Amino acid sequence: MDIIKKILVGGLCLLSFNLQAAPKIHHWVSDHGAQVYYAHAPGLPIVDIEIVFNAGSARDGKKSGLASLTNHMLSMGAGGQDATRIAKRFEGVGAVFSNTAGRDMAVLKLRSLSQKQWLAPAIETLGLILRKPDFNKKDFERERKRYLLSLKREKQNPGSVAARAFYKAIYGNHPYANMTKGTTASVKALNQRDLKTFFKQYYVAKNATIAIVGDMDKATARKLVDQLMKGVSSGKAAPALPKVAALTRSRVIRINHPSTQSHILMGQPGNYRGDPDYFVLYLGNHALGGSGLVSRLSEEIREKRGLSYSVYSYFSPSARKGVFQIGMQTRNDQVEKGLKVLRKTVKEYVAKGMTKKEFEASRKNITGGFPLRIDSNKKILGYLAMIGFYNLPLTYLDDFNKKIEAITLEQVHETLRRRIVSEHFVTVIVGGA
Amino acid sequence: MRVQKSLLRLGMSLFLISGSLVSGFSQARVVEYKLANGLKLIVSEDHRAPVVVSQVWYRIGSSYEHNGITGVSHVLEHMMFKGTQKIPPGEFSRIISANGGRENAFTSSDYTAYFQRLEKSRLKVSFRLEADRMRNLRLQDKEFQKEVRVVMEERRLRTEDKPESMTYELFNAAAYAVNSYRTPVIGWMNDLQNMELADLKDWYQRWYAPNNSIVVVAGDVNAEEVYQLAKKYFGSLKPSENLRRPKPQIEPAQKGLRRIQVKMPAQLPYLLMGYPVPSLKTAKLEWEPYALEVLAGILDGGDSARLSTRLIRGKGMVSSAGAGYSLNTRMSTMFLLEAVPAQGYSIKQAEAALIKEITDLKQNRITQDELNRVKAQVVASNVFERDSIFYQAMQIGRYETVGLGWRRIDEYVPRIQAVTAEQVQQVARKYLKQDRLTVAELVPLPMNTKKGKAGKGGQHGHH
Numbered sequence: 001m002d003i004i005k006k007i008l009v010g011g012l013c014l015l016s017f018n019l020q021a022a023p024k025i026h027h028w029v030s031d032h033g034a035q036v037y038y039a040h041a042p043g044l045p046i047v048d049i050e051i052v053f054n055a056g057s058a059r060d061g062k063k064s065g066l067a068s069l070t071n072h073m074l075s076m077g078a079g080g081q082d083a084t085r086i087a088k089r090f091e092g093v094g095a096v097f098s099n100t101a102g103r104d105m106a107v108l109k110l111r112s113l114s115q116k117q118w119l120a121p122a123i124e125t126l127g128l129i130l131r132k133p134d135f136n137k138k139d140f141e142r143e144r145k146r147y148l149l150s151l152k153r154e155k156q157n158p159g160s161v162a163a164r165a166f167y168k169a170i171y172g173n174h175p176y177a178n179m180t181k182g183t184t185a186s187v188k189a190l191n192q193r194d195l196k197t198f199f200k201q202y203y204v205a206k207n208a209t210i211a212i213v214g215d216m217d218k219a220t221a222r223k224l225v226d227q228l229m230k231g232v233s234s235g236k237a238a239p240a241l242p243k244v245a246a247l248t249r250s251r252v253i254r255i256n257h258p259s260t261q262s263h264i265l266m267g268q269p270g271n272y273r274g275d276p277d278y279f280v281l282y283l284g285n286h287a288l289g290g291s292g293l294v295s296r297l298s299e300e301i302r303e304k305r306g307l308s309y310s311v312y313s314y315f316s317p318s319a320r321k322g323v324f325q326i327g328m329q330t331r332n333d334q335v336e337k338g339l340k341v342l343r344k345t346v347k348e349y350v351a352k353g354m355t356k357k358e359f360e361a362s363r364k365n366i367t368g369g370f371p372l373r374i375d376s377n378k379k380i381l382g383y384l385a386m387i388g389f390y391n392l393p394l395t396y397l398d399d400f401n402k403k404i405e406a407i408t409l410e411q412v413h414e415t416l417r418r419r420i421v422s423e424h425f426v427t428v429i430v431g432g433a
Numbered sequence: 434m435r436v437q438k439s440l441l442r443l444g445m446s447l448f449l450i451s452g453s454l455v456s457g458f459s460q461a462r463v464v465e466y467k468l469a470n471g472l473k474l475i476v477s478e479d480h481r482a483p484v485v486v487s488q489v490w491y492r493i494g495s496s497y498e499h500n501g502i503t504g505v506s507h508v509l510e511h512m513m514f515k516g517t518q519k520i521p522p523g524e525f526s527r528i529i530s531a532n533g534g535r536e537n538a539f540t541s542s543d544y545t546a547y548f549q550r551l552e553k554s555r556l557k558v559s560f561r562l563e564a565d566r567m568r569n570l571r572l573q574d575k576e577f578q579k580e581v582r583v584v585m586e587e588r589r590l591r592t593e594d595k596p597e598s599m600t601y602e603l604f605n606a607a608a609y610a611v612n613s614y615r616t617p618v619i620g621w622m623n624d625l626q627n628m629e630l631a632d633l634k635d636w637y638q639r640w641y642a643p644n645n646s647i648v649v650v651a652g653d654v655n656a657e658e659v660y661q662l663a664k665k666y667f668g669s670l671k672p673s674e675n676l677r678r679p680k681p682q683i684e685p686a687q688k689g690l691r692r693i694q695v696k697m698p699a700q701l702p703y704l705l706m707g708y709p710v711p712s713l714k715t716a717k718l719e720w721e722p723y724a725l726e727v728l729a730g731i732l733d734g735g736d737s738a739r740l741s742t743r744l745i746r747g748k749g750m751v752s753s754a755g756a757g758y759s760l761n762t763r764m765s766t767m768f769l770l771e772a773v774p775a776q777g778y779s780i781k782q783a784e785a786a787l788i789k790e791i792t793d794l795k796q797n798r799i800t801q802d803e804l805n806r807v808k809a810q811v812v813a814s815n816v817f818e819r820d821s822i823f824y825q826a827m828q829i830g831r832y833e834t835v836g837l838g839w840r841r842i843d844e845y846v847p848r849i850q851a852v853t854a855e856q857v858q859q860v861a862r863k864y865l866k867q868d869r870l871t872v873a874e875l876v877p878l879p880m881n882t883k884k885g886k887a888g889k890g891g892q893h894g895h896h
Contacts, residue, residue, distance in 0.1 A: 043481040044481075044816065044819055044820060045816060046816060046817060046820060075736070083736060083742075083746055084736070084737055084741075084742045084746065086736075087735055087736030087737035087741070087742075088737040088806065090735075090737075091734065091735045091736070091737045091738075091806050091809070091810055092737075092805070092806045092809055093809060093813075094809040094810050094811075094812055094813025094814065095813065096813075096814075096817070111817060112813075113813050113816060118813070139746075142746065142749050145749075145752070145775060145776050146745075146752045146753070146775070148776065149701060149752045149773065149775070149776060150752070152700045152701060153700055153701050153773075154700075155700050155880070156596055156698070156699045156700040156701070156877075156880065157594075157595070158594060256881070257880070258698040258880055258881070259589075259593075259594040260589045260593045260594055261586065261589040261590060261593070261594055291530055292526070292530075292535075292536075292537075293514065293523065293526040294523070294526050294527050294530045299523070302583055303522070303523060303579070304579070305579065306578075306579035306580065306581075306582035306583050306586075307582075307586070308583070308586050309583050309584070309586040309587035309590055310590065329586065329589070329590050330586060331585075331586065331589065361527065361530060361531050364530075364531045364532070364533060365530045365531060365532075365533055365534075366533075367533065368531075368532055368533020368534075368552060368555075369533035369534065369535065369551075369552070370533070370552075371482060371483050371484050371552050371553075372484055372533070372535060372550050372551075372552070374482065375481075375482035375484045375822070376482070376820045376821055376822075377820050378820055378821070
């Protein structure tokens, strides 16, 4: 046991280490009103740009799938150049363009070499997509068909079926209830005009957050933003989303599926970005199911009983309360056993809180692992976009460890008891009987 | 045509500059050391962030396994977290976690690897623990009985309940009649059900030793200091005396098209096709694997590549399509094509469309414009990859375990740049022959009926 002791003693020095300074974040507002977040990263000849519009599926209204399809169509034709021509313009200079829409965010991303001869054509193409997407009928019909097939394909995946039922049960009439890709019926009902209207309303400067990281000085970054946003109308920021109502009763939903395993999801509305309990819940969840093999759920479900390969719990903070989700998958005949252990473990954890040992171990893992959060341009870009989009303090990264270190065990107990109401959990089970 | 011309020019200038593209930036410095007991240490210095990734690679994976014990490399990987003579089960992970670390492990056909990502001063924690479990693992039946059930759950999650994964698994079993790439990394379910602790013990004793492992460290470290640390922790480990070179298992020449169906409950049909091709390790002509990489790029290198422009968007015949080839495998491999037919089109039509693209590549040379675009993407992505020290370490480990050696990583970009349109045509003609093709078709059975369930008999590989 000698080795363990030595290592743990080493571990105690952890908090006194002077860890990496977070990148310096610069913030400004562009001429048309876009919020810009920039960090200089001269180590590699790369520039990363992420443009986030407050235009995720929470803005779909009754037209579920609208935000996602609008975002998807942006690179399918712009300024009279078709999808192939646009792709050639990016790929011919080795640039990687990608786009996606979630519940809150509609994202466009570009990664390019930083030298001007490669960067400039890529930026020009990105600008075209931002200003003048065509939404051609033929392209729209084709991509909609692909969406419909992909929705159909989801139905063969028990995990996707479970997620869909889980969100619906947790959110009811709230916009977060829908999956971003919509449903077969809602996607069939969409038309080009819907997309154009949506684009016009939400893809505007005042509704945009731009994050830039890489081998580019600040003055050049400013010029780049001006060039990108030139011709994008100012518009208005999207209004706040409605609050998420708390669950009032427990629900168990069982869905038959011809799979050998059942997928179990359990949870409730969780927390939001900027939530005063954010850091406490992050720490509080860490020992429950947020730390891989060493978490309590993993210990009970996987290590002690061999019931599941993957078992976890997490908060998914969003503009409004995202899900608090617990999940596992197990052979169909072990479902009841799995459910019993999950419920008992969560109940006990919330009632009694973390042990002192768990509390210390989680703190050490979170603070000691901080440099790993920002060890690449890609990760820093993600933080900038998040800080900007959710209007978090520019010192978010600088304060991260301090916030964790300031939390007391008592605070974790009190917060878990207040925020996690396992008696009202939604439980979804998808699998064979 | 103006745009294309200017792209062409850009493409040309790209190659001229690429040699010096990264000079002046934090170019990784790679150093190799060898310990007296046979352990190889490779350090890649990258000082952009105060972090380190430590990976321990073993030259062992599913392609070393024989029938009856398939999956044993992967189950052993799971058991490596179950304690040594000094450390109780689960403690390894707790120590790494308390040190702020992230950890995991992965198994493939050619290798098994363990890694930790840590703040840079913690490297010794990783070394101490990895050295301990390299030779002193305590394989207990109680832990094994639970863990093999976890692996069976993993198999259900990854394969049994995923119609496309099941198709891929059975495709491999058909496309390779002999070569051990035919067996799935996770193992056949029946072999997992019959696995014994003794199988793992044999495997561990034989393959887990300093003379069969490569330690790769990347990040904000000093190579010489890492070497001293490695000597301290790994230096006293005894080498394995019964390492065996794996047999070549060369696949007999295919004598005609092979076709299988996989019937199971699913929503969409799926088509998977493959041709046997050499890897960089097995190629007699060194340029051929690079030409095959370019060929894969011509078909599937982004939205401007042929499968997207011609099949998904142009004809609208397929809803998704892909082409894939990886040159760093230990033995010869497959050039793969896949597609999901669009609504209103059949698998047969999707197959014909893919074959037509292959025929085109044999009959006509690719354009200079296409070739330049693939090369531009390769040059750029080679720079992009440096943003991840984990990826850098992965590349080193892969090249080492398949027997190429890490020094050949740097050849990749110049060799790709040297590929000509004619060479792409040559490899297409030489390797993408109808008589060497294997086709697997996923035939969806209804999802909601008893009949649908009964159809799962297909998963046992009767085809």
